[in-house]
Amino acid sequence: MEISRHWRLQQQRYGLLGEKCNHCGEKLFPPRDVCPECTQDSQELYRFSGKGEVYSYSKVFDPPAGYEGTAPYTMALVKLEEGPLVTAQLTDVDNDIVEIGMLVEMVTRKLREDGNRGMLVYGYKFRPRLK
Amino acid sequence: MSTIQDVFVIGTGQTAVGEHWGISLRHLAWKAVKQALESSGLERPDAIFVGNILAPRISQQHNLGTLLADFCGFRGVEAITVEASGASGGAAVRQAMLALRSGEIGTALVVGVEKMTDKVGPEVTAALAAGADSDWELVQGVTAPAMAALIMRRYMHDYGVHRDEFADFALNAHYNAQANVDAMFRNGLDLKQYVQAGIVASPVNIFDGAPDADGAAALVLSSEPGELRPGLSVRVASSSLVTHTLALHDRRDVLSFEAARLSAERAFQQAGITPDQIDLAELYDRFSIYAVLSLEACGFARRGEGWRLARNSGVGRNGQLPISTFGGLTARGNPGGATGVYQMVEVTRQLAGMAQDNQVAGAKWGLAQCLGSSGATAVTHILDGTNRN
Numbered sequence: 147m148e149i150s151r152h153w154r155l156q157q158q159r160y161g162l163l164g165e166k167c168n169h170c171g172e173k174l175f176p177p178r179d180v181c182p183e184c185t186q187d188s189q190e191l192y193r194f195s196g197k198g199e200v201y202s203y204s205k206v207f208d209p210p211a212g213y214e215g216t217a218p219y220t221m222a223l224v225k226l227e228e229g230p231l232v233t234a235q236l237t238d239v240d241n242d243i244v245e246i247g248m249l250v251e252m253v254t255r256k257l258r259e260d261g262n263r264g265m266l267v268y269g270y271k272f273r274p275r276l277k
Numbered sequence: 278m279s280t281i282q283d284v285f286v287i288g289t290g291q292t293a294v295g296e297h298w299g300i301s302l303r304h305l306a307w308k309a310v311k312q313a314l315e316s317s318g319l320e321r322p323d324a325i326f327v328g329n330i331l332a333p334r335i336s337q338q339h340n341l342g343t344l345l346a347d348f349c350g351f352r353g354v355e356a357i358t359v360e361a362s363g364a365s366g367g368a369a370v371r372q373a374m375l376a377l378r379s380g381e382i383g384t385a386l387v388v389g390v391e392k393m394t395d396k397v398g399p400e401v402t403a404a405l406a407a408g409a410d411s412d413w414e415l416v417q418g419v420t421a422p423a424m425a426a427l428i429m430r431r432y433m434h435d436y437g438v439h440r441d442e443f444a445d446f447a448l449n450a451h452y453n454a455q456a457n458v459d460a461m462f463r464n465g466l467d468l469k470q471y472v473q474a475g476i477v478a479s480p481v482n483i484f485d486g487a488p489d490a491d492g493a494a495a496l497v498l499s500s501e502p503g504e505l506r507p508g509l510s511v512r513v514a515s516s517s518l519v520t521h522t523l524a525l526h527d528r529r530d531v532l533s534f535e536a537a538r539l540s541a542e543r544a545f546q547q548a549g550i551t552p553d554q555i556d557l558a559e560l561y562d563r564f565s566i567y568a569v570l571s572l573e574a575c576g577f578a579r580r581g582e583g584w585r586l587a588r589n590s591g592v593g594r595n596g597q598l599p600i601s602t603f604g605g606l607t608a609r610g611n612p613g614g615a616t617g618v619y620q621m622v623e624v625t626r627q628l629a630g631m632a633q634d635n636q637v638a639g640a641k642w643g644l645a646q647c648l649g650s651s652g653a654t655a656v657t658h659i660l661d662g663t664n665r666n
């Protein structure tokens with residue numbers, strides 16, 4: 147079980163807590179020590195709204211170990227409204243009506259189970275934005 | 278700046294690509310090494326570079342460099358394993374190039390080996406996906422086909438390309454593989470089979486993707502020219518490894534293989550030639566969309582137009598730019614860390630006129646490019662077969 151590894155990232159996984167670079171203003175998710183835009187190392191914490199749109203998607207029929215339970219599921223690249231792209235599953239959606247450009251919002255869901263008696267890893271997924 | 282030391286390919290070797298249930302990792306490597314050494318006449322290399330991705334995880338074997346040096350009869354020789362996900366084979370060649378160009382060594386043995394089938398099923402799928410960002414992609418449930426699918430769907434959307442247009446890449450690869458005795462799939466493929474194929478990760482179907490399998494390939498490199506055939510030597514004209522963003526979602530442009538673009542640019546610059554002079558290219562067609570983006574990255578096609586090159590046999594052996602001339606990853610197969618070395622062996626044999634039924638007529642300049650982590654890492658080599666008497 148990789149408890150500490152996942153525990154370290156809980157603020158990002160549950161709250162989309164990223165960074166804003168003090169030097170160039172770029173919004174970063176996930177947080178980094180070195181800004182990829184201006185390569186400076188000063189950033190302040192920034193909480194993303196969770197709103198975004200589908201940039202691309204794919205229905206996965208051949209899952210990796212640990213994800214067999216929920217297959218087939220839909221992977222997506224979601225463009226957060228503040229700019230960054232994130233990789234996440236889509237949830238609460240009938241796959242046939244997923245479209246590029248579809249508006250989505252972040253929710254917290256179970257990502258994987260490490261076996262019957264193992265750790266549950268939670269994190270962000272995205273669902274169609276409720277009106 | 279002083280002139281860069283010339284490096285020549287003086288020997289090649291490879292095994293068939295497939296599910297080698299009866300052959301273990303070290304025996305597989307030795308088969309390819311033996312062939313390469315015999316073809317080069319070299320008895321003992323100065324250094325050994327091993328390309329491999331999964332041995333620690335699938336075969337519980339670390340330190341392959343030392344294991345293979347020992348097993349192949351080279352105790353006391355310098356050896357190291359090089360890993361860069363799918364680009365491991367090319368990266369091993371690159372390290373050999375750096376070492377040879379430094380002048381510290383005069384000969385190098387590069388061996389790429391992958392023994393995928395010691396495990397089967399979802400655990401292998403997970404292992405193959407592990408070139409992705411562990412904290413931000415892998416944990417979300419991505420697989421290698423899913424990553425390619427995300428790129429492919431967006432590409433289709435932005436450029437108005439129908440999925441069936443990608444068929445030509447699979448059809449070309451499977452056609453060429455029929456003539457390659459070492460290829461994994463040699464039955465050919467028709468359009469109907471492609472169109473009706475099952476979906477792995479939409480829109481990627483089973484023929485869009487390469488089969489992951491076992492295999493080993495080896496090269497002997499030297500700073501002294503050696504004749505592969507009387508009067509003909511093959512020189513490594515350029516060598517370039519470039520890295521970009523590991524995670525797909527960190528790329529400013531998801532539809533551009535920036536690492537491949539920079540690597541190809543540097544390779545062309547170093548070799549002193551332009552894309553139109555390339556007679557054949559072994560590109561990293563692990564997925565059909567990767568072949569498309571690689572063509573664009575190398576400057577063989579404009580952005581958004583790479584898919585058009587494959588039409589009307591444009592990438593066939595008699596076409597404008599032959600690719601996957603022995604079947605490519607799609608049909609020769611993709612033995613992980615060995616793939617980059619297979620590509621080098623294939624380009625060498627083409628330039629040396631030793632490609633038999635796969636021969637591209639009159640090939641003088643060839644390019645080999647392999648990618649890792651959905652295009653995050655790119656290694657490009659250009660080979661020069663113009664030196665013939």
